[in-house]
Amino acid sequence: MQIDPIELLVRALDLTILAYLREQFAEQPTALLIVNIVIVLTLATVPLLMVFVVGWTERKVLARMQDRIGPNRVGGRYGVLQMVADVVKMMTKEVIIPAGADRWAYLSAPVLAVMTSVLLFAVLPLAPAVIGVDLNVAVFYVLAISSVSVVAILLAGWGSNNKYALLGAFRSVAQLVSYEVPMILSILVPILLARSMSTIGLVEAQNIPFIVFVPVAALIFFVSSLAETGRSPFDLLEAESEIVAGFHTEYTGMYFGLFMAGEYIAIMFMCALFSTAFLGGYRFFGLEELTTTIMGYPFFVGNLIGAAALFIKSAIIFFVFMWLRGTLPRFRIDQLLNFNWKFMVPLSLVLLFTVAVLDKLIFVWFPDISDGGRALIHLASNFLIAAATIEILRRRIQRQRRALEPAVVAEATPDLEHAHAH
């Protein structure tokens, strides 16, 4: 097998190297295996290294929101190398495994936490043909893998033999398990609109991003992805003012660091998945299809543009993640579960029902409808649902308020009328 080094370089530059190498070694199982192992290691290492960037960004942005400066010593004025210094510090800390811990559960939890996050990146499309593996059930795979992360947290909490850790684990199981329901139901909506479970299929179907079709579904998905990654205001599983550090109370050094890395990787993926399912993923006004020629080989400039588009979209979503963390206080556990089961789940069921009925009827009534018209009808139905939801909530809250403070309301009302009369 002959490989032209220049072609290899061009393929590496425009990110199509995965498909290229697979094609070149298609006939040689051993070589293909080695190629695949290299691809897997790259796909798994890049998110792990991205944690340095993401972690630093979050600390810096959060600091600014809280009127602080944030990291500013290590690596120049902006503290760019702060995370590197932190990891070196973690690496050289003593490993303390608490007495009476369930060793296997205790040690496997951090590995599982990182593994479940990293595995998700196998199905993330970075550009039109750049993806680890284009599974036809990619979204299903994502949901399956991310529900295993609950097990990692439960193992950590149970294995530590610490009461705080156990409390954190219970809370996290209740929370993660609950918020998975609206997440599944809201990701069903883009699947329904795209008629495809593969991530590439989802992106290719979005001539108009799905957030224009179904903004309410996007909102539900966003909120439940916040809860699924255990981010503020849903960070009950590690509520430091109540249960020390939650499920990772007993972890030291890098063992703790892996939980943190796993969390950041999951957040990165959730932002990317939101962009893929609702914001059009790597698509950027058709620019992602651009090609040129370099040294006699086709060069897919569009892939770079697509990857950049996905990165920027995800970064915007991540900024909202940080923004909410800097702004909102933490939920109480009963509020958290009520919010999920009595608001998010019914709303996503109504939404799924509406989209399932409406999308078929649209094609029955208007067989030649354009994407724009279809989007408009879905958008209108979404607005109606949102308006109805707000109205129901308003009445409910009013009723609750009256029940809570009858005396106050009775006292305040005549005064108001009195004031009006004059």
Added chain:
Amino acid sequence: MEGTPVQNDWYFILLFVVLSPILAAVPMLINYLLGPRKPNFIKQQTYECGVETVGDAWVQFKVQYYIYALVFVIFDIEAVFLFPVAAAYGQLPLFAIGAAVLFILLLADGLAYAWGRGVLEWV
């Protein structure tokens, strides 16, 4: 999906599943090798706000967590059946969509039942 097993999509996932724990275990191993090791009795006690640890943590827990998990299992399994419907939505006739919608209504009914029985109250 055809060809040698190496070309199968799920073979790639299998490789991923095998390799990613190794990748995660490497930092743990480095930490184990680099860190000092001076264990003593007090240090190995589980943390309990500085006072001596009382008993172990494997005790009875609030049954409410279990009930939420049960409700979740019902919803999760039912939602799983909706994925094939969603993926095949374009080819389905109106009748099949009606059946799927009925299924969604059954899900909603299950939620209403659980709500009515007071299962979703945190007590």
